[in-house]
Amino acid sequence: MNIVLKNTFTNELPEDPISENTRRQVEKACYSYVVPKKTSNPQLIHTSPEMAKNLGFTSEDLKSTKFLNIITGNEIIENSKPYAMCYGGHQFGNWAGQLGDGRAINLGEILYDDKKWALQLKGAGETPYSRTADGLAVLRSSIREYLCSEAMYHLGIPTTRALSIALSGDKVLRDVLYNGNPDYEKGAIVSRVAPSFLRFGSYEIFSSRQDYKTLKNLVDYTIKNFYPQIKSTSKEAYIAFFKEVTERTLEMIIHWQRVGFVHGVMNTDNMSILGLTIDFGPYGWLEGFDDGWTPNTTDRQHKRYRYGNQGNVGLWNLYQLANALYPLIEDAEPLEEILESYKNDYSMRYLNMMKSKIGLFTNQDSDNELLNTLEEVLQLTETDMTIFFRKISSIKKTDDTDACLNSIQEAFYQPKELKGEIRTLWINWFSDYLKRLSGENYTDTERQEKMNAVNPKYVLRNYMAQLAIDKADEGDYSLIETFFELLKKPYSEQPLHNDWFAKRPEWARNKVGCSMLSCSS
Ligand code: AMP
Ligand code: MG
Numbered sequence: 334m335n336i337v338l339k340n341t342f343t344n345e346l347p348e349d350p351i352s353e354n355t356r357r358q359v360e361k362a363c364y365s366y367v368v369p370k371k372t373s374n375p376q377l378i379h380t381s382p383e384m385a386k387n388l389g390f391t392s393e394d395l396k397s398t399k400f401l402n403i404i405t406g407n408e409i410i411e412n413s414k415p416y417a418m419c420y421g422g423h424q425f426g427n428w429a430g431q432l433g434d435g436r437a438i439n440l441g442e443i444l445y446d447d448k449k450w451a452l453q454l455k456g457a458g459e460t461p462y463s464r465t466a467d468g469l470a471v472l473r474s475s476i477r478e479y480l481c482s483e484a485m486y487h488l489g490i491p492t493t494r495a496l497s498i499a500l501s502g503d504k505v506l507r508d509v510l511y512n513g514n515p516d517y518e519k520g521a522i523v524s525r526v527a528p529s530f531l532r533f534g535s536y537e538i539f540s541s542r543q544d545y546k547t548l549k550n551l552v553d554y555t556i557k558n559f560y561p562q563i564k565s566t567s568k569e570a571y572i573a574f575f576k577e578v579t580e581r582t583l584e585m586i587i588h589w590q591r592v593g594f595v596h597g598v599m600n601t602d603n604m605s606i607l608g609l610t611i612d613f614g615p616y617g618w619l620e621g622f623d624d625g626w627t628p629n630t631t632d633r634q635h636k637r638y639r640y641g642n643q644g645n646v647g648l649w650n651l652y653q654l655a656n657a658l659y660p661l662i663e664d665a666e667p668l669e670e671i672l673e674s675y676k677n678d679y680s681m682r683y684l685n686m687m688k689s690k691i692g693l694f695t696n697q698d699s700d701n702e703l704l705n706t707l708e709e710v711l712q713l714t715e716t717d718m719t720i721f722f723r724k725i726s727s728i729k730k731t732d733d734t735d736a737c738l739n740s741i742q743e744a745f746y747q748p749k750e751l752k753g754e755i756r757t758l759w760i761n762w763f764s765d766y767l768k769r770l771s772g773e774n775y776t777d778t779e780r781q782e783k784m785n786a787v788n789p790k791y792v793l794r795n796y797m798a799q800l801a802i803d804k805a806d807e808g809d810y811s812l813i814e815t816f817f818e819l820l821k822k823p824y825s826e827q828p829l830h831n832d833w834f835a836k837r838p839e840w841a842r843n844k845v846g847c848s849m850l851s852c853s854s
Contacts, residue, residue: 334394336410339444342451342529343416345554347547349461357461358431361547363535364416369406369438370458370468372520374502377401378805379813381483383821384496384526388452389445404497404524406438406457413441417460421541422534422602423653425637431538432602433462436470439530449558451529452496456522469505473802473846474854475521476813478613480801482525484793484820485610490588491581492610493527498813509845509853510630519806527609529559533654534602540657549661559607572667575658579651579671580678581608586647587682590640591690592789593619593718597629598852599638599646601653615850618792620837621715621746624708628795628850644679651675689787690722691766692780695773703765710762713755715746717836719792726784729777730770737763746836789823790834795848796841797833 342364349365351357359365380395394400402408409415417434424432438457442449455478456470475498485492501520508515531551539548553566556574563573585608589596596603597615605611617628624641632638638646655668662668687704688694711721721744728740738751738759745751751759773780793816801812819830841847 334397334399335389337389337444338410338413338441339449340413340441341449341554341558342418342439342442343414345558346550348416349419351461354459355461356459356463359419359433359461360542361544362419363547363551364418364439365461366414367417367438367460368409369415369454371407372405372501372503372522374500375401375405375407375522376500376502377404378498378500378521378810379479379817380497381495381817383486384483384494387445387448387494388443388450388496388526390496401499403440404454405499405501405522406454410440415440417462418530418535419462419538420532420534420602421538422532422600423537423650424600424602425632425635426649428537428541429600429602430541431462432464432534434460434530435463435466436460436468437530440524449528450526453525453527453530454522455525456501456520467505469501469503469520470522470854471505471507472500472519472521472805474614475523476802476805477616477798478525479523480798480813480816480820481613481616481793482610483817484823485594487821488588488592488789488792488823490592490594490610491585491608493525493530493605496524496526498523507853510849510851511853527605527607527611529555529605529607530611531555531606532602532611533604533606533650533657534600535606537601537653537657540660543660545660548657552658552661555606568662568664571658571661572671575655575668576671578606578608578654579675582647582651583644583675583679583682584608585610586643587679587686589643590683591686591787592792593622593640594792595619595626595628595638595640596643597627597632597638597850599643599650601650604647604650604654614852614854617795617848617850619718620794622708622711622718622721623715624712628848630849630851644683648672648675648679686787690784691725692775692784693769693773694775694780694783697769697772699765699769703762703769706762706765710758713758714750717744717746719789719794720744720834720836722788723785723790723834726781726788728766728770730767730773732767734760734763734767737767744836786824790826791819791823791830793820794833794837795846795850796837796844799841799844799846802846 346363349362459468479498503520504517505520603612615629627639724741
């Protein structure tokens, strides 16, 4: 096993001078060196062959004890000094102060094939940032992160990746619903990978402490290593940097809306500076299309992080980043301009994205209204988002409205409700849609192909993840493998897997883990 490390983060940025692993405020430093906890009985569950290849691990490597030991924190890569990163964050709208890698430990940056990848273990033990928690992760949340981050990648959505998932062999105490019923669960460790795990909160922490020297260090480092097209370290460069982060964040959220992904905890410590989907916690996938849906029970009251609010929250988070960067720029106007343009850009990009989902590729003034109405009718009776958008591609220009409704029939959870006014509203919408389709140039087949490339047939439905978890808890990892393979080709028909192109079964409607998730992980 030949691992080449090139640790830009620890080489170029200030370290915490204190080496004891005690919980504390870490000042004027971007990270603390820390050694992962040894685990009692590490056991590999799954590895991502795609990610392994990116990092230069051979299939022999993946089978070795050394690999298992490395990705469970039981052996340190030669010449590596693992570390936890310092960051802060706004949680649910409030400044939370120092957070940091409370249970994620970076092993270093692997250089392979001219690319650098930071490799991080999630659930590898306490760090100075663990606050009141144990630094560990449980099997269920680890499976959810492992499967979903790779699935996001294959959906074409910017995301952190995963290399492996393993059991630690240790038990971890968790109160899943925070209702006074703690229980022991299996501990697990995901090794995850990204060019960088820097977050908005990584910058906010220094600004909040008025430590502008470290702030500038970190911003210059970020630009040099991850935004190399920005050449200088001037005020203009920082504005250009903020603009680029804004664009990437916007693009990521538009993708989330396209596939019905609800992140669940869009706190600024969970917003990647590279515009990657990061920190897969109580996320969920829309089943019935519903603007107001959030999978996160912790957010049930205000639904700050609901599906229909992700675009707004992205902007709110960018305001916090702008505030953090302001001391380096000392000019609010250009930052405000960028934030202001986010609103228009978002509406425009959102409209184009939604149009592509229903096969409209030319422009007409009425398009916005057609889509607004669609979002309304989709919510008249519970309508499965994935099935609806996949099925609507089979409609032909020569169909009548009844045929249209037939094509998407499978998407309705309560087909019996499709009568009276609800039915009329659907028929009216299809009638407008068919008129609009006649103005499109593509043939039915061409249009279907284009639509199927933006409307996935398979996503990691909430109950699917839970099924994989329930089996894995009994030591059967077959569904992890099944879903891992299935979700590599989310836009392909894969007729052998048609069973997973189905509405959420009734038993999963109100089941913990399927529709209700907490931050407990
Ligand atoms: P999250 O909401 O999962 O993004 O986590 C927010 C903060 O809590 C981050 O600083 C995490 O590192 C920290 N955290 C979450 N779970 C644990 C844990 N079990 N042990 C230590 N820190 C944790
Ligand atoms: Mg987090």
